[in-house]
Amino acid sequence: MTTTALRAEHLTRVFATPAGEVRAVDDVSLEVAAGELVVLQGRSGAGKTTLLTMLGGLDRPTSGRVELEGRDVAGLDEAALRELRSTRVASVFQTFGLLPVLSAAENVEVPLRILRVPRAERERRVAEALAIVDLADHAAQRPGELSGGQQQRVGIARAVVARPALLLADEPTGQLDSETGSAIMDLIARLVAETGMAALVATHDANLAARADRVLRIHDGRLDA
Numbered sequence: 001m002t003t004t005a006l007r008a009e010h011l012t013r014v015f016a017t018p019a020g021e022v023r024a025v026d027d028v029s030l031e032v033a034a035g036e037l038v039v040l041q042g043r044s045g046a047g048k049t050t051l052l053t054m055l056g057g058l059d060r061p062t063s064g065r066v067e068l069e070g071r072d073v074a075g076l077d078e079a080a081l082r083e084l085r086s087t088r089v090a091s092v093f094q095t096f097g098l099l100p101v102l103s104a105a106e107n108v109e110v111p112l113r114i115l116r117v118p119r120a121e122r123e124r125r126v127a128e129a130l131a132i133v134d135l136a137d138h139a140a141q142r143p144g145e146l147s148g149g150q151q152q153r154v155g156i157a158r159a160v161v162a163r164p165a166l167l168l169a170d171e172p173t174g175q176l177d178s179e180t181g182s183a184i185m186d187l188i189a190r191l192v193a194e195t196g197m198a199a200l201v202a203t204h205d206a207n208l209a210a211r212a213d214r215v216l217r218i219h220d221g222r223l224d225a
């Protein structure tokens, strides 16, 4: 039986700008199953970031609904939403988002601290996550002492350490050369297969779509049929 990790129904986001209303996302409905890797493709300005931000509960839609593991995200209060964002949904962005003063291991540990996981268990899970992304030997280095690809792998280890139901990635390979970007996509595909999490990855790189179970295309805020 497939379990639906993420469901969006008739999502719309309208921004008011001096030049008038911008319909950044326009009546988008989609589902991502547990263990499924979906790539979202679209040109710059097509609405990818706006859509991912709503799906991750970071922005509320103008209309429509988002369900994560069967729960209506709009029905959650701020505290429940914060908990959801730190435990069930993980995000990986183009600009890595690591804390520069912390080591790789300390960066990966952040979500577990938020969850108040006991220290011994934190250490075990951080070591496991760093090993998965092949960075066990770099645990003590700070982001500035790592390459771009290594930093992105730290970001992925941090994203998955709390075993989220859903991984949202916005151009995770945008800053990387094509070989490193390809390795990052392979890593995401492997994590999806091994952990059963769902992943939605936005990219305008057509080659990366080859790793996906399914490709969605967005154009002017609307998904292609």
Ligand SMILES: Nc1ncnc2c1ncn2[C@@H]1O[C@H](COP(=O)(O)OP(=O)(O)OP(=O)(O)O)[C@@H](O)[C@H]1O
Binding pocket: 015, 016, 017, 022, 023, 024, 042, 043, 044, 045, 046, 047, 048, 049, 050, 051, 204
């Ligand atoms: N806060 C905002 N206020 C006004 N307009 C916005 C805002 N955020 C996004 N937009 C507009 O919404 C549309 C979609 O933007 P979005 O960032 O989602 O595109 P994208 O597909 O992620 O692009 P890129 O690949 O360049 O990151 C664009 O026309 C953009 O100008």
